[in-house]
Amino acid sequence: QAERFLSWTALSFTMFIRRQELESSKYLRNDLFTIRCDITILNYIRGVPPFIPEPPCDLRQEFAKLLETEMGADVVFEVGGETVAAHRCVLAVRSAVFAAELFGPLKEGNAATTGVVVRVDDMEAEVFKALLRYVYTGKLPEMCKEDEDVTCQHLLVAADRYGIGRLKLICEARLCHYINVDSLAIILALAEQHHCQGLKKACFYFLAAPGNLTAVMATDGFQHLATSCPSIMLEIMAFLAH
Structure with missing residues (x-):
């Protein structure tokens, strides 16, 4: 048939063009022609009205609430003269160091034992709280701009201590913006x-700028x-030599 409709499920195609019209068309050149296809992507499941949006994931907020309310907490940290409650399973999943520290010595006991107290030396309470906030939510708390560089320095040390690689890289990236004389x-x-x-290389590049090294x-x-640290001087000289 010269004219007909082709239907497939709920979609329909318009009429085919006649061969005679195609051969005489200006769009046919050297027996070749280009077909333009307009595709519409339906951003919803078939049968579900598009006015019901998929709600955003609220896992981060729920875990933040878990940390704040201390509901079901089974470990207490003594740090900087304060006590901070947390959940051993959450910490163990996020850090191999926490896992070894909280479950290693307790293998012979019940994993659900409550009242575990862990002392954290050489760390300020606010830094440890910021570390836990990241562990639970994957996000750093809001920082005062004037203190962000110092806070990131302390958090970098804490992240390295507990083997939290992504947090360590985040702190490195932020500290790159605070490199000055x-x-x-x-x-x-x-x-x-x-x-x-990465942070070391950023320091080297700063030193390579005219006048900065002096x-x-x-x-x-x-x-x-x-x-x-005399070895770092050799690295600087080698970097600047290139």
Whole structure:
């Protein structure tokens, strides 16, 4: 048939063109022609009205609430003169270090035992709370802009201590924005001590900019870094030589 409709499920195609019309058409050149297809993607399941949107995932908010309410908490941390309650299973899933610390010594006991108390030395309470907030939600708490660089330094140390790699990289990335003449020695020493290769490279690139190396070398922090970590000086020289 010269004219007919082709139907498939709920979709319909318009009439076919006659061969005679196609052969005489300006769109046919050297026995070739191009077909344009307009595709509409239906962003909903067949049979479900599009005015019912899929709700966003609220898992992050629910886990944040779990941390805040301490419901079902089975471990207490003593840190910086404060106590912080948490859930051992959540911590163990997110950190192999927490898993070993909270379940390793308790293998002979009941995993559901409550009242476990863990002392955390050499860490401020606010830093540990920020660490837990990330563990539960995958997101850092809001920080005061004036203190963000110092907070990120402490969090980087904590993330490295508990083997939380993504948090460590987030802190590295943020600290890259705080590299300047006065802070470089501290940030570079931190990068060296905690094996932060990206942060270290950012420091090297800062030193490679005209005038920065001379200015940094005049600071007390850099003099201390040169004395306490001579190997880093060799790395700097090798980097600048290229």
